[in-house]
Amino acid sequence: MRDGKTGGQIVERADDLFYRQGFEATSFADIAAAVGISRGNFYYHFKTKDEILDAVIEARIAASREMIAGWEAESDDPEQRIRGYIRILTDNQNDIMAYGCPVGTLTSELAKLNHQAQGAAGRIFTLFRDWLRGEFERLGCGGESDRNAMHVLAWSQGVATMANAYRDADFVDREIAEISAWLHDRAAEARA
Amino acid sequence: MRDGKTGGQIVERADDLFYRQGFEATSFADIAAAVGISRGNFYYHFKTKDEILDAVIEARIAASREMIAGWEAESDDPEQRIRGYIRILTDNQNDIMAYGCPVGTLTSELAKLNHQAQGAAGRIFTLFRDWLRGEFERLGCGGESDRNAMHVLAWSQGVATMANAYRDADFVDREIAEISAWLHDRAAEARA
DNA sequence: GTCTATACTCCGATAGAC
DNA sequence: GTCTATCGGAGTATAGAC
Numbered sequence: 377m378r379d380g381k382t383g384g385q386i387v388e389r390a391d392d393l394f395y396r397q398g399f400e401a402t403s404f405a406d407i408a409a410a411v412g413i414s415r416g417n418f419y420y421h422f423k424t425k426d427e428i429l430d431a432v433i434e435a436r437i438a439a440s441r442e443m444i445a446g447w448e449a450e451s452d453d454p455e456q457r458i459r460g461y462i463r464i465l466t467d468n469q470n471d472i473m474a475y476g477c478p479v480g481t482l483t484s485e486l487a488k489l490n491h492q493a494q495g496a497a498g499r500i501f502t503l504f505r506d507w508l509r510g511e512f513e514r515l516g517c518g519g520e521s522d523r524n525a526m527h528v529l530a531w532s533q534g535v536a537t538m539a540n541a542y543r544d545a546d547f548v549d550r551e552i553a554e555i556s557a558w559l560h561d562r563a564a565e566a567r568a
Numbered sequence: 569m570r571d572g573k574t575g576g577q578i579v580e581r582a583d584d585l586f587y588r589q590g591f592e593a594t595s596f597a598d599i600a601a602a603v604g605i606s607r608g609n610f611y612y613h614f615k616t617k618d619e620i621l622d623a624v625i626e627a628r629i630a631a632s633r634e635m636i637a638g639w640e641a642e643s644d645d646p647e648q649r650i651r652g653y654i655r656i657l658t659d660n661q662n663d664i665m666a667y668g669c670p671v672g673t674l675t676s677e678l679a680k681l682n683h684q685a686q687g688a689a690g691r692i693f694t695l696f697r698d699w700l701r702g703e704f705e706r707l708g709c710g711g712e713s714d715r716n717a718m719h720v721l722a723w724s725q726g727v728a729t730m731a732n733a734y735r736d737a738d739f740v741d742r743e744i745a746e747i748s749a750w751l752h753d754r755a756a757e758a759r760a
Numbered sequence: 761g762t763c764t765a766t767a768c769t770c771c772g773a774t775a776g777a778c
Numbered sequence: 779g780t781c782t783a784t785c786g787g788a789g790t791a792t793a794g795a796c
Binding site for chain 1: 588589590592593666667668672673675676677679680681690693715718719721722723724725726727729730732733734739742743746
C-alpha cells in the first residue's frame with residue numbers, strides 16, 4: 377500500500393527522518409506527525425516499521441538510479457560521469473555536515489542492529505559500485521576498475537564522516553579537489 | 569562512582585555494547601545483564617544513561633592516549649609512528665568489518681541524536697588529529713600537516729565504513745597498503 | 761481510508777528494604 | 779552496595795467505529 381498519496385508521503389517523510397534522526401530513533405509518532413495523520417491510520421499503509429524501512433531503501437535505490445541516469449545523460453565521457461558522483465559531496469554539503477552520508481550512516485546503523493535490511497541497504501552501495509566500476513572500465517582502467525570504484529566510495533565516505541564530525545566546509549572542498557585530481561591522474565594513466 | 573570495581577565493569581561492558589549495538593539500542597537492562605547486576609543497583613553507580621556515555625567516552629580517550637603513547641615508545645621516526653595509527657585497521661580488522669570504527673560510528677550516531685555528548689566524542693577524533701598533525705610536522709610537512717592528518721583520518725574512516733558494508737578483508741588490506749604508500753610519498757616529498 | 765481507543769512491552773528512573 | 783518493586787512515559791501494534 378505504498379503507492380497511494382498517503383503511502384508515498386509516509387515513505388518520503390520516513391526517508392527524511394531516518395536520515396536526520398536515524399532509523400531506530402525515529403518513532404511511528406514522529407512519522408505520523410510529519411505526514412499529518414494519526415498513528416492508527418499508519419498501519420493501514422504499513423504493517424511494521426521494517427516494512428517502511430524496506431520501502432525507504434527501495435525509494436533510495438530508485439533515486440540513486442535516477443541520479444546515475446542524470447550523469448549518463450550529461451556526458452558520454454567516463455571521467456566526467458564519475459565526476460557526477462563526486463559532485464554529490466558538493467551538492468549536499470550542508471546535509472552531509474549535519475547528518476553524514478545517508479547510505480553510509482544507514483548501513484552502519486543496520487549493521488549494529490544486526491537488522492534484516494542490511495542486505496537491501498548494501499545494494500545501494502553496490503548500485504554505485506557497479507556503475508563506477510563500469511565507468512572506470514570505459515576509462516581504460518581494466519582490472520583496477522572495481523578497486524578504483526571501491527576507492528572512490530571509501531574516500532567519499534571518509535570525507536562525509538569527517539565533515540559530519542567537524543562541520544568543516546573547507547575540508548570538504550579540499551578533499552573534493554583531491555579526489556578530482558586523483559581521478560584525472562587515473563584518466564591520464566589509462567590513456568598512456 | 570565510576571572508580572569502584574562494579575563501576576569500572578559497567579563502563580567496560582557499556583563501552584563494548586555501545587560499540588557493537590549502538591548507544592541508543594543498548595538499554596540499562598543489557599548493560600546490567602552483561603555486568604551481572606540488577607537494574608536497580610545500576611543507579612547507585614550512574615544516575616543517567618548520559619553519565620555512562622560520558623564515562624565511556626572518557627575511557628575511550630584514555631585508551632586512545634595509551635595507544636598513542638605506545639606508538640611514541642615504539643619509534644622516534646614520525647613515519648613509523650603514523651604507521652602505528654594505520655595499524656589500528658589491521659589489528660581490529662574483524663571488529664571493524666562487524667561493527668565499523670568505534671569513534672566514527674559513535675560520532676555519527678550522536679550527531680543524528682543531536683546529543684550533548686557530541687563535543688566529547690569529537691575530542692577523540694581531535695586527540696588523533698592533533699597527534700597526527702604533530703607527527704606530520706616533525707616529518708617536515710609544514711603547513712600541510714593538519715591537512716594530512718585530516719586526510720589520514722578521513723581515509724581510515726572511509727575504509728572502516730566500506731569494510732563494514734562489504735565485510736571484505738582483501739579490500740581493507742589493499743587500502744592499508746595504499747595509505748602506507750601515500751605516507752611514504754609524503755615522507756619522501758618532505759625530505760626532498 | 762482515516763480516526764479513537766487501547767493492549768502490551770520495554771524503557772529510563774526512583775523508593776526503599778536489606 | 780545490592781536487591782525487589784514499581785512508576786510514568788513512550789514504543790510498536792491491534793481492534794473497531796466512522
